[in-house]
Amino acid sequence: MSFDVPEDLRYLESHEWVRVDDGTARVGITDFAQDELGDVVFVELPDEGEELTAGDEFGVVESIKAVSDVYAPVSGTVTGVNEALFDDPELVNEDPFGEGWMVELELADEDELDALLSPDAYRDQIA
Template sequence: MSFDIPDDRQYLESHEWALEENGVVRVGITDFAQDELGDVVFVELPDEGDSLDQEGELGVIESIKAVSDLYAPVSGEVTAVNEELFNAPELVNEDPFGEGWMLEIDADDIDELDALLTAAEYEDQIA
């Protein structure tokens, strides 16, 4: 099976993606992760203004098959949360790289992204 792995973002080994624009990092889970989880039924996310540490837990995602922790790609302050997911968690399955995004972080140190996987490295990991 082939999974969508956009090359405009970086990836955590724990299957989150990070898309940086002007120092703000948008975060979600990968196509592979949503496929492995199955139907997402609940997403728990931090509040705007919360501080996160790189690779620290940022929330929980629950599907009909499993409950998984979510991890932050960078340290910083949460500046936006996708509140659509609270009423429509299935957006994570339908559009994990678009409407299913989870939150945005104002990165303390954008160079932390350098520690993440490229699209090619992530593809090798899930192969």
């Protein structure tokens, strides 16, 4: 089975992705991660304004039989939360890199991005 690993993103070993656009980092979980979890039934996300440090647990994704923490790939202040997931958690399954995004952070330190996995490195990890 092959999983989508978009070229324009950076990844964490724990299966989060981050997309940076003009100082804002959008974060979600990967196609591989959503497939491992199965049908997502519940998503818990932080409040706007919360300060996250890279590596912090910031949310929880639940399926029927599993619970998974979600980690911040980079440090920053939460500026946006995808509230659509509260009513439609299945967006995480259907469109993990698009409408299934979780939070947006105001990036504190761009250099942190260098420590993240490239698409190729992440692809190797899940192969």
